[in-house]
Amino acid sequence: xxxxxxxADVRAAEEPLLVAGVPLMERASFAxxxxxxxxxxxRRRSVRGAGVALLVGAGNNGGDALHAGAVLAGRGxxxxxxxxxxxFHAGGRAALTRAGGRVVELFVxxxxxxxxxxxxxxxxxxxxxxxxxxxxxxxxxxxxxxxxALRRAAGETGAAPxxxxxxxxxxxxxxxxxxxxxxxxxxxTVTFGCAKPGLLLPPAALLAGEVSxxxxxxxxxxxxxxxxxxxxxxxxxxxxxxxADHKYTRGVVGVxxxxxxxxxxxxxxxxxxxxxxxxxxxxxxxxxxxRVVVGARPEVVAAxxxxxxxxxxxxxxxxxxxxDAGADDGQHERGRAGLAAAAGRxxxxxxxxxxxxxxxxGLDLLDDRVPPWFVLTPHAGELTTLLRSRGEDVRRExxxxxxxxxxxxxxxxTGATVLxxxxxxxxxxxxxxxxxxxxxxxxxxxxxxxxxxxxLGAMLAARSAEVVEHPARAAEVAxxxxxxxxxxxxxxxxxxxxxxxxxxxxxxxxxxxxxSS
Ligand SMILES: NC(=O)C1=CN([C@@H]2O[C@H](COP(=O)(O)OP(=O)(O)OC[C@H]3O[C@@H](n4cnc5c(N)ncnc54)[C@H](OP(=O)(O)O)[C@@H]3O)[C@@H](O)[C@H]2O)[C@H](O)CC1
Ligand SMILES: [K+]
Numbered sequence: 143x144x145x146x147x148x149x150a151d152v153r154a155a156e157e158p159l160l161v162a163g164v165p166l167m168e169r170a171s172f173a174x175x176x177x178x179x180x181x182x183x184x185r186r187r188s189v190r191g192a193g194v195a196l197l198v199g200a201g202n203n204g205g206d207a208l209h210a211g212a213v214l215a216g217r218g219x220x221x222x223x224x225x226x227x228x229x230f231h232a233g234g235r236a237a238l239t240r241a242g243g244r245v246v247e248l249f250v251x252x253x254x255x256x257x258x259x260x261x262x263x264x265x266x267x268x269x270x271x272x273x274x275x276x277x278x279x280x281x282x283x284x285x286x287x288x289x290x291a292l293r294r295a296a297g298e299t300g301a302a303p304x305x306x307x308x309x310x311x312x313x314x315x316x317x318x319x320x321x322x323x324x325x326x327x328x329x330x331t332v333t334f335g336c337a338k339p340g341l342l343l344p345p346a347a348l349l350a351g352e353v354s355x356x357x358x359x360x361x362x363x364x365x366x367x368x369x370x371x372x373x374x375x376x377x378x379x380x381x382x383x384x385x386a387d388h389k390y391t392r393g394v395v396g397v398x399x400x401x402x403x404x405x406x407x408x409x410x411x412x413x414x415x416x417x418x419x420x421x422x423x424x425x426x427x428x429x430x431x432x433r434v435v436v437g438a439r440p441e442v443v444a445a446x447x448x449x450x451x452x453x454x455x456x457x458x459x460x461x462x463x464x465x466d467a468g469a470d471d472g473q474h475e476r477g478r479a480g481l482a483a484a485a486g487r488x489x490x491x492x493x494x495x496x497x498x499x500x501x502x503x504g505l506d507l508l509d510d511r512v513p514p515w516f517v518l519t520p521h522a523g524e525l526t527t528l529l530r531s532r533g534e535d536v537r538r539e540x541x542x543x544x545x546x547x548x549x550x551x552x553x554x555x556t557g558a559t560v561l562x563x564x565x566x567x568x569x570x571x572x573x574x575x576x577x578x579x580x581x582x583x584x585x586x587x588x589x590x591x592x593x594x595x596x597x598l599g600a601m602l603a604a605r606s607a608e609v610v611e612h613p614a615r616a617a618e619v620a621x622x623x624x625x626x627x628x629x630x631x632x633x634x635x636x637x638x639x640x641x642x643x644x645x646x647x648x649x650x651x652x653x654x655x656x657x658s659s
Pocket of ligand 1: 280
């Protein structure tokens with residue numbers, strides 16, 4: 143698991159070590175230099191003779207870059223530091239010049255910007271040390287001008303130098319992943335002490351490249367701001383059945399999905415639930431659709447009975463007008479019954495409340511407040527509609543710009559655990575937030591959300607009592623489902639297009655792979 147702490151938490155953890163005289167900057171910059179040297183050797187066979195450009199800001203982030211540059215200069219690299227502020231880390235500058243590095247004071251010679259950009263663009267490696275966790279707002283001043291010019295040059299030439307972000311790509315929202323101004327996209331980020339939320343959260347996470355953390359021995363306490371599950375975490379907690387298990391201990395999933403006009407979503411959701419290891423899948427939608435589902439998946443039972451999770455909404459049209467026009471095929475009413483059972487409000491429901499996955503048209507069926515073991519799975523457009531229906535003045539582009547903020551707002555407003563689908567899937571529940579980036583861009587295809595809903599329904603059914611008793615687990619299970627779903631998509635056709643049903647079919651192999659690794 144990758145855990146990310148806020149800038150304030152990192153500073154608090156650094157403080158006692160700094161007071162005790164622990165050389166954090168030396169540790170950080172040496173580790174940074176080691177990573178950059180490895181990249182240079184991989185890309186041009188040696189450090190000696192490599193052209194390295196340091197983009198240096200006013201604070202200790204620039205100090206890290208300068209000290210790392212001094213180490214690289216000591217190994218024969220031709221290092222040039224571009225200072226963007228009259229304030230800079232004097233010790234780092236002195237170390238660099240002692241090691242033979244050059245310094246360009248851009249802040250006193252803005253007319254040299256064009257020449258500086260050409261030199262930086264032609265370098266073998268660029269260290270972005272403009273600003274780190276001390277950033278306030280988007281990049282400004284000469285630092286912003288330099289990044290804007292470098293991005294423009296890369297756009298014009300179609301070529302960009304290898305960029306290593308120091309601690310974070312300069313100018314991202316360190317704690318929320320916002321990108322409110324110019325940011326130099328990094329091929330790699332070397333972050334110090336621990337990951338920061340902005341390295342895991344979109345849109346900033348999409349600019350960080352490969353993230354590696356340098357252990358500085360920080361004593362980070364309290365819950366991380368954002369977590370990212372990795373394959374080993376999901377494998378470790380997978381409920382592998384034993385000889386005493388039966389379908390009800392494995393988890394039975396109740397599905398209300400699709401309509402007579404759009405039965406495909408029901409097939410995708412039911413198939414995914416079956417393939418993700420459900421003990422059984424009960425299709426509880428309309429009869430016509432049930433026949434199509436059972437025809438596609440003979441394991442599915444289209445009959446009432448006890449379930450350990452519900453999946454309501456995939457392929458069901460949203461909006462009251464759908465029900466009024468009869469276009470919902472009666473699914474709204476069936477979906478409400480399923481959600482009432484999941485909430486434990488349906489008299490005579492065997493076994494009490496169970497987790498629920500609420501997707502697409504199911505989002506219209508929610509009460510004002512729902513239990514935290516309800517996992518909503520909107521995409522940004524559906525989340526915007528949900529938030530606006532509850533009085534928030536928000537547009538789709540606001541949700542895209544700050545997914546964590548708006549997923550958290552939906553959690554606060556509804557009480558549900560919220561999984562916001564996207565290039566990076568953000569999950570917010572009572573126990574915190576997750577950001578998963580497991581799937582390829584090819585997963586943005588029709589039916590992928592129906593498959594995720596089925597995988598999640600099966601995983602919740604297998605952990606039903608535990609999730610109801612400890613609702614914070616719902617977010618972790620949802621993040622795990624996103625990991626399985628994304629990795630199954632990669633496994634379907636590495637590097638190429640994927641079809642939703644093929645992703646569902648790849649789930650068993652992906653789960654087996656997780657458990658055997
Ligand atoms: N604590 C330690 O010893 C260690 C820190 N590490 C590294 O240090 C940075 C944090 O360093 P800090 O000096 O606190 O802050 P930064 O270098 O990140 O930036 C602050 C300076 O940057 C200017 N600034 C702030 N926001 C912007 C912006 N949007 N655009 C341009 N410039 C900005 C700010 O100027 P002001 O006028 O606002 O004062 C500051 O001068 C951390 O990220 C690590 O890289 C070590 O790694 C570990 C030890
Ligand atoms: K930086």
